[in-house]
Amino acid sequence: MMARVSNLERADRQVLSTTIIVLTVAYVMIVCASMGRVSYDVWIALLLVPLLGGGSSLLLRRLDPRVGAASLVPLLNVAIVAKGVGTAVRYAVTFGVYDGNADATNYHEVGTILARHYRHGDFHVDLGAGSTSTAFIKIVTGVVYTVIGPSKVGGFVVFSAASFWGLYLALRAFQIALPNGNAKRYAILIFFLPSMLFWPSSIGKEAWMTFALGLSAYGAARLFTHQRGAYASLLLGLAATTIVRPHVAILVVTALFAGYVVRPRRGHGLLGGRMGKVIGISVLAVAGVIAARQMQDALDLGSTSSVNQALDVAQQRTDEGGSSFAAARIRTPADLPWAAVTVLFRPFPFEAHNAQAMVSALEGVALIGLFVASSRQLMRAPRLALRHPYVAFSLMYTLIFVFAFSTFGNFGIITRQRIQLFPFVLVLLCLGSTAARPSPTPVRTAEAVFR
Numbered sequence: 448m449m450a451r452v453s454n455l456e457r458a459d460r461q462v463l464s465t466t467i468i469v470l471t472v473a474y475v476m477i478v479c480a481s482m483g484r485v486s487y488d489v490w491i492a493l494l495l496v497p498l499l500g501g502g503s504s505l506l507l508r509r510l511d512p513r514v515g516a517a518s519l520v521p522l523l524n525v526a527i528v529a530k531g532v533g534t535a536v537r538y539a540v541t542f543g544v545y546d547g548n549a550d551a552t553n554y555h556e557v558g559t560i561l562a563r564h565y566r567h568g569d570f571h572v573d574l575g576a577g578s579t580s581t582a583f584i585k586i587v588t589g590v591v592y593t594v595i596g597p598s599k600v601g602g603f604v605v606f607s608a609a610s611f612w613g614l615y616l617a618l619r620a621f622q623i624a625l626p627n628g629n630a631k632r633y634a635i636l637i638f639f640l641p642s643m644l645f646w647p648s649s650i651g652k653e654a655w656m657t658f659a660l661g662l663s664a665y666g667a668a669r670l671f672t673h674q675r676g677a678y679a680s681l682l683l684g685l686a687a688t689t690i691v692r693p694h695v696a697i698l699v700v701t702a703l704f705a706g707y708v709v710r711p712r713r714g715h716g717l718l719g720g721r722m723g724k725v726i727g728i729s730v731l732a733v734a735g736v737i738a739a740r741q742m743q744d745a746l747d748l749g750s751t752s753s754v755n756q757a758l759d760v761a762q763q764r765t766d767e768g769g770s771s772f773a774a775a776r777i778r779t780p781a782d783l784p785w786a787a788v789t790v791l792f793r794p795f796p797f798e799a800h801n802a803q804a805m806v807s808a809l810e811g812v813a814l815i816g817l818f819v820a821s822s823r824q825l826m827r828a829p830r831l832a833l834r835h836p837y838v839a840f841s842l843m844y845t846l847i848f849v850f851a852f853s854t855f856g857n858f859g860i861i862t863r864q865r866i867q868l869f870p871f872v873l874v875l876l877c878l879g880s881t882a883a884r885p886s887p888t889p890v891r892t893a894e895a896v897f898r
Contacts, residue, residue, distance in 0.1 A: 588650055643869060
């Protein structure tokens, strides 16, 4: 009987393998036949979508993330499909609804020119007007186009794939730092929230920041649990964050200090005791100074400018346009609750004046319900932050993010910017059975790909 079952399973595998090979060959033939008949923009998309989607799926199978004995690969494969749908919607809204009046168009146009020069070895090209962070994304787009060719669809797919892997790194950070947390719930939230499917799925800063913050979170989790490769991942993530949004990098560094203070010691050696703390704090301090200088340059502030002056500048630059409202800026502790509601959940449905704003409003209503249902976990977070570095890190990041972004008086900007908050604030809703102080013993995982 066992032999029959074994033979049947082997036959099923052979049929499945043959089917996959036949479909792959057929698809390649269709793509080849379409050359010269459709635009390059469409043709390269036909090649990139299965290449990046299928490649991501194969890599997930190799990494095999799990919650206990249950694999997360099926859930993450669904997330890849959802991400593809989100990318298509983002592209349709950008070029269909708004007729290309978006930052992605500018990145595409300049990236096309840059790629043409890069292929000829000319790296001294005028990037046009814009900030340093905008110029950097133009360069990244040019590098991408140098590899895949100038394609808006292809650019959207590549940037979207980068944001997907940023979220994967955030998930791995959660599992490493909080092995008793509810990782499956966390994965569902960060991968399937409409904002996370939509905003970081195009050419632009949102996709880059999603990857950069995921890498930073991954490095932080390894640092808090005394694992190898922590500083390499963390510093790369902070560098990637600083070059595009230095003010967010400052938030990350500040939150890292909070987590580092409660990190358990590994031992009494040179690097495991007080000296290790001094070295770690010194590294974070240097990163913070670099990010602060970058922020001063980005906002055109003097070296003597205060935090309040920086917030005043941010408020003035966002308090205009059709989606503007009276900013819920925090000036006293009593302002914190309303500011948190504004940054996390607004606009409310009665404040939405178009379809895109209504989707954000409905997402906000759903999040309010989720936060209310998870009130017990939220109440535990401050207490757990005293024992769990990653909880302290996430809680501090959330608080200072709300403080900094409460100055923004534009719903369009807030709904786009808060995707940088979700990977951290949602940690507080997924603490699960976390109770004891985390062990500094390295977790045995297939993380070599990202070391």
